[in-house]
Amino acid sequence: MSDYTVREFIQKTKRDTRDKDAFDLQTDRILEVNLTSSLWAKIGSMISYTGDIKFTREGVFEHGVSKMLKKSFTSEGEDLMKAEGRGTLFLADDGKKITxxxxxxxQITINGNDILAFEPTIEWDIKLMRKLAGAMSGGLFNIELEGYGKVAMTTHYEPLTLIVEPGKPVMTDPGATVAWSTNLKPEFRTDVSVKTFLGRGSGESIQMEFEGDGFVIVQSKEE
Structure with a gap:
């Protein structure tokens, strides 16, 4: 690791102040939002801001009774916070890479834990995977997003996108699966045996199967 003088370190790491879009990356792990009205973000993701910005936790009825009931019976993702006002907001999530x-x-479906922020112009809903295998994998609930606007998602390291073609299904580990095209409806494949419960299985007893025409995004570390 190189040594720096304080002046050199500041010069190397200081914020890039050139004009940017509403969502932009200061680094591949820090999102800069040039806020002019509002946005939704993962609660606890704010690391710094300038300007006049107010943060409020997602209200119980913020998105209607249907979403409230779904959230009441799920542990999907994190609670959201609304950032309102004008200023510059910096967001991050446990050092994960931001896209x-x-x-x-x-239309895209993203694991709730992997959503960092999205613009209020985007419509979203919580979707439940009603498979026993999904419950066992801990990946029951996901967020469907659609419309126009920006979404920031996070991954452990570089994401990999796999193309799904008719007749050529793609299998993934639920813990490594980040997002997929909403037209795909994943099924769970199971290979549960006595050895699995005794800790002598392969560790890959539950997989998600994607079949059709679309894509699925995976990461190199399981959550």
Missing amino acids: ILELEND
């Missing part, structure tokens, strides 16, 4: 997606009337 900004621009939705242009697209």
